[in-house]
Amino acid sequence: MLEKTRLTPNMIRFVMGGADLEGFESPAPDDHIKLVFPVAGEEKPVMREYTPRAYDAAAQTLVLDFAVHDAGPATQWAIDANVGDTLTIAGPRGSAVLSPVFDWYLLIGDETALPAMGRWVEEMAAGTQVITLGLVTDAAEEQQFTSKAALDARWLHRPDATDAAPVLDAVAAIDLPAGRGFIWMAAEAKVARALRDHFQHDRQHPLTDMKAAGYWTQGQADTSDKAM
Ligand SMILES: Cc1cc2nc3c(=O)[nH]c(=O)nc-3n(C[C@H](O)[C@H](O)[C@H](O)COP(=O)(O)OP(=O)(O)OC[C@H]3O[C@@H](n4cnc5c(N)ncnc54)[C@H](O)[C@@H]3O)c2cc1C
Structure with a gap:
């Protein structure tokens, strides 16, 4: 993770970056990716869905915004995370791109x-x-x-x-x-x-x-x- 900022009091923005983002694609604005969080005491890591808020292929950066609420594993990660931390992501799959027929x-x-x-x-x-x-x-x-x-x-x-x-x-x-x-x-x-x-x-x-x-x-x- 390259940057962590408070967009609003209850919205945390992360800029993720690195060569591992090579080939990442997200054609539709309501795409979602699975974020994977290791949880102490759980055998399997837990996954939660988040939106690729912005992706810059040239810069290899991905922006993610986390709403802060009564914390599950994803929200707790966002609260605790520090610059330099890593995050495992999967997807997106099955983007729904609308044809431009709407007024x-x-x-x-x-x-x-x-x-x-x-x-x-x-x-x-x-x-x-x-x-x-x-x-x-x-x-x-x-x-x-x-x-x-x-x-x-x-x-x-x-x-x-x-x-x-x-x-x-x-x-x-x-x-x-x-x-x-x-x-x-x-x-x-x-x-x-x-x-x-x-x-x-x-x-x-x-x-x-x-x-x-x-x-x-x-x-x-x-x-x-x-x-x-
Ligand atoms: C397609 C898609 C895209 C999404 N994109 C984003 C995104 O970009 N940013 C984002 O912040 N969220 C996004 N979400 C919502 C996010 O996946 C859920 O809020 C998720 O449950 C949060 O995980 P958690 O581990 O913090 O809480 P969980 O462990 O899943 O839940 C713990 C408790 O918190 C409650 N809870 C979960 N979400 C909220 C909430 N928003 N407000 C109040 N209580 C809640 C649950 O009901 C449960 O009781 C998206 C969901 C989908 C389906």
Whole structure:
């Protein structure tokens, strides 16, 4: 690891680097890689999923952002890690690259989804119409994304990351632009499911033009639901 910084009070950014990154590829902004953590007392190392926030092939650097919460092995590693430490990674596998048929994009996600959202808007072509809704605890957790897209960045401050109600209220206030749009949602599994149901049933948005993913599940370690 080359650098460790606090992006916000509860988001730790790492720049990983080295010749071992040779050949690493990550075509899609919501790709994920498996990070492998040795855990004392466990026979097998544990694995957790994280987003390649940025990859620079020429410089051989990979940026990873860790949301800090009640610590499992991944979060504990992020809290304790020091420059010079190493990390074993695997993947990504099965990138889902969207064809550019959409007039607009709506990206909604909690702290664990901000790496994918940030990368996505930063990689978008100039002028692409995109609305982001970041779900965070307070203003200090908001991030600035640099983008050539026509970005409308909104934030919802909600104390409880597992409560869908304030998120649904905020989403109900969003007027969807005209034309064909793609909606991407990633958050705690229950919240992601409630969002998907809202767009599918209340807004009649086609399922083919949206993707919802549970990036974690309250009370369960290492759980994701990527195919809602
Ligand atoms: C495709 C994908 C990409 C992801 N990318 C990122 C990323 O770039 N950055 C990132 O920070 N996370 C990301 N996540 C989420 C991350 O994998 C989980 O939060 C993971 O469970 C954290 O591992 P842990 O070892 O800290 O906790 P675990 O051992 O898995 O869980 C311990 C406890 O913490 C709870 N918990 C887990 N996550 C959270 C949370 N976010 N808030 C509150 N409680 C939680 C669990 O419910 C459990 O009770 C991604 C998940 C997926 C599926």
